[in-house]
Every structure is written in structure tokens, then in C-alpha cells.
Amino acid sequence: MTKLEKRNKYFFGLGTVGRDMFYAFESNALLYYLSNVLSLPVGVFAAASMVLTVLRVLDALNDPITGLIIDNIKSPWGKYKPPMLIGAVTSSVFFLILFADFGLTNYWFVVVFGLAYILWDITYGVNDIAYWSMLPSLTMEQKKRENMGAFARICANVGMFAIMVAWEPVTSAMGNTPHGWFIVAVAVTVAMLGFQCFTLFGVKEDKGRFKQEEGTSLRQMFSVLFKNDQLMWTTLSMALFMVGYCTTTGFAMYYMQYVFGDKGMYAILAAVVGVSQLAALAVFPACDMVRTLILAYGSWRLVIGPGYFLRHGFIIKGGRISRSSSVRYVIRGRPGSR
Numbered sequence: 282m283t284k285l286e287k288r289n290k291y292f293f294g295l296g297t298v299g300r301d302m303f304y305a306f307e308s309n310a311l312l313y314y315l316s317n318v319l320s321l322p323v324g325v326f327a328a329a330s331m332v333l334t335v336l337r338v339l340d341a342l343n344d345p346i347t348g349l350i351i352d353n354i355k356s357p358w359g360k361y362k363p364p365m366l367i368g369a370v371t372s373s374v375f376f377l378i379l380f381a382d383f384g385l386t387n388y389w390f391v392v393v394f395g396l397a398y399i400l401w402d403i404t405y406g407v408n409d410i411a412y413w414s415m416l417p418s419l420t421m422e423q424k425k426r427e428n429m430g431a432f433a434r435i436c437a438n439v440g441m442f443a444i445m446v447a448w449e450p451v452t453s454a455m456g457n458t459p460h461g462w463f464i465v466a467v468a469v470t471v472a473m474l475g476f477q478c479f480t481l482f483g484v485k486e487d488k489g490r491f492k493q494e495e496g497t498s499l500r501q502m503f504s505v506l507f508k509n510d511q512l513m514w515t516t517l518s519m520a521l522f523m524v525g526y527c528t529t530t531g532f533a534m535y536y537m538q539y540v541f542g543d544k545g546m547y548a549i550l551a552a553v554v555g556v557s558q559l560a561a562l563a564v565f566p567a568c569d570m571v572r573t574l575i576l577a578y579g580s581w582r583l584v585i586g587p588g589y590f591l592r593h594g595f596i597i598k599g600g601r602i603s604r605s606s607s608v609r610y611v612i613r614g615r616p617g618s619r
Contacts (some may be wrong), residue, residue, distance in 0.1 A: 289419045289484050294433040299413065300369075301440035303376065304405065306469050308527065310448050311379060313534050314462055319382065325390055330380055330552075332395040337403055337527075342402060342573055348410050358485050360498025362417040368408025369477045373470045375401035380466035382459035408477075435562050440476070442555025444469060446548045449534065453545075480516035525583070 282290065315321060315329055366393045378397040416433070416585060420426050448465065453463030507513070533551075538544035 290429045294436040295435045298440035299476030302444040302469050303473035305441040305444045317523040326390045329394050335398050347406050351411050361411045364407050364411040368404050372404035381465050438524045446550035449547050457541030
């Protein structure tokens with residue numbers, strides 16, 4: 282790598298640490314905040330949950346259009362940095378509104394929450410698409426691009442699992458109050474904006490390296506999407522994966538609190554998952570020859586994993602769910618060890 286490429290690698294990767302803290306706090310903790318901190322009436326909570334569900338589905342339609350808009354941007358500051366900056370600042374405002382307690386407990390809460398959430402989703406999507414779209418413009422060599430991307434994904438996972446490990450003990454230490462949660466949201470927002478500065482001010486694009494091409498129209502975009510069967514199958518598989526992933530992570534806290542009986546263990550669970558994922562990212566680039574086998578093995582484990590966890594993690598005794606001795610042994614140590 283040249284000196285500029287090395288600089289871009291590190292400044293680009295560091296830019297996503299705060300972004301992924303920001304997104305992970307919303308995706309993993311927002312639902313818990315609504316149900317267990319604000320203590321909304323059942324009907325209001327159900328309506329707010331429906332807003333989350335519907336808007337996350339509609340997000341699949343929003344992203345291609347956002348990408349089309351970014352693709353057609355021409356500015357003195359490049360194609361990606363203006364929408365990245367605008368998306369970071371505006372999504373921060375709506376993010377804080379999501380975690381602000383306005384004292385509403387009726388359906389006006391659903392209106393305010395729904396508007397804030399859809400605007401957060403759109404503006405964060407602008408930032409996210411602009412950020413990852415910048416990667417191919419940093420180098421023309423595939424190996425270097427993969428190296429830059431691998432470092433960025435490591436940084437993303439560091440940010441994501443840092444907040445996943447920290448949010449439960451920190452909010453609990455602050456009394457698990459709406460005010461305490463808002464302070465944490467402010468801290469996460471500051472981290473997001475701070476780390477984004479690495480990319481906005483540190484990454485240097487070589488704009489003269491790439492030829493100027495005609496902009497893409499909305500019709501051309503949908504033509505590419507729906508006439509490319511390989512792209513459609515990849516999109517479908519990714520959508521199904523994200524449904525399973527978001528469901529698992531979204532219910533993990535409830536599982537640890539109400540089934541396992543110790544919500545403090547959520548941080549331990551997140552730490553184990555984080556270390557495992559970082560280890561996988563570290564070794565994956567060296568697995569070029571066996572990536573298909575890894576994909577097949579990983580998919581198989583994803584199918585049987587939840588069933589194994591339910592079968593061996595908990596057993597039903599006398600009409601109630603209790604922890605099995607095997608889980609107590611693994612997590613708390615063998616009897617008499619403490």
C-alpha cells in the first residue's frame with residue numbers, strides 16, 4: 282500500500298466505530314427502553330412496536346433510492362462526504378428524540394415516536410450508504426480494497442459490541458431511569474460524531490483516478506435490481522438472515538432477564554459473541570480456499586444452534602422453566618468452586 286492508501290485505511294475504518302455504537306444502541310436497546318423504562322401502556326407500546334416493525338420492512342425500499350441519490354451527487358467535496366456529514370448530524374438529532382422523555386403516555390407518543398423513527402431511519406441510511414459506498418473509491422486493487430474493508434469491519438464490530446456489553450450495566454448503574462438513558466444516548470451520539478470526523482477529515486479521495494460517468498435514473502436502477510436474478514437471490518438471503526439476526530439480538534435481553542433470570546448476564550453474552558465475531562473476522566481473510574465450506578458449516582450451525590440452546594440451556598421441571606445443571610456449570614463454575 283502507498284502512504285495515502287494506508288492513511289485512508291485507518292481513517293476510513295476508525296470512522297465507523299462510533300457509527301456502529303450508534304446503530305447497535307438503537308437496534309438492541311430501543312425496544313427495551315420502551316417496554317421496561319418508559320413503562321408505556323400496553324396499547325401504546327403495541328402501536329410503537331408495530332411502527333418499528335413496519336418501518337424496518339419499508340427500509341428495504343428506502344435504501345436503493347437513497348443510494349441512487351448519492352450516486353448522482355456531484356460536489357467540490359466529493360460524492361460521499363456531503364451526504365455522510367448531513368446524515369450523521371441529522372440522524373443524531375432524531376436519535377436523541379427517540380430516547381427523550383416528553384412525558385407522553387398516550388397515542389401522541391406513537392405519533393412523535395413514529396415521525397422521529399422514520400426520519401432517523403432515512404437520515405442514518407443516507408450516512409450509512411454514503412460511508413460504505415466510499416470504500417471502492419479508495420483504491421482500484423481488489424486485494425487492497427478487501428484489506429481496507431476487513432479493517433473497517435473489525436472497527437465496526439468493536440464499536441457495536443462495546444455498546445452491547447456496556448449499555449445494560451451502565452443504564453442500571455444510572456438507576457435505569459429515562460434521564461439516565463438519555464445521558465447514555467447523548468454519549469453515544471457524541472462518539473458517533475467524533476469518530477465520523479476521522480473519515481470526513483482524514484480520508485483523501487483521488488478524484489482524478491475515476492472517469493465521470495452518466496448518472497443513473499430510477500428506471501435504470503430498478504431494471505438492474507429486478508433483472509439480475511443473482512442479485513435478487515443474494516438480497517433475499519440477506520433479508521432472511523437479517524430477520525433472524527435482529528429477532529435474536531432484539532429478544533436476547535428479555536431472554537436473559539425473564540427466562541434465565543439474571544439480566545446482568547446479558548453483558549457477558551454480548552462479550553462472548555463479540556470476541557467470537559472478532560476472531561472470525563481476523564481469520565476469515567486467510568480462508569480463500571474454503572469459504573464455501575465455511576458458509577455451508579455456518580449456515581448449518583445457525584439452523585441447529587437455537588434448538589440446541591433451548592434443549593440444553595433450559596429444561597422444564599414441574600411446569601416451570603429452570604436452568605439446567607449444564608448451563609449453571611458452564612456459566613457459574615462447578616459446585617464448590619466459589
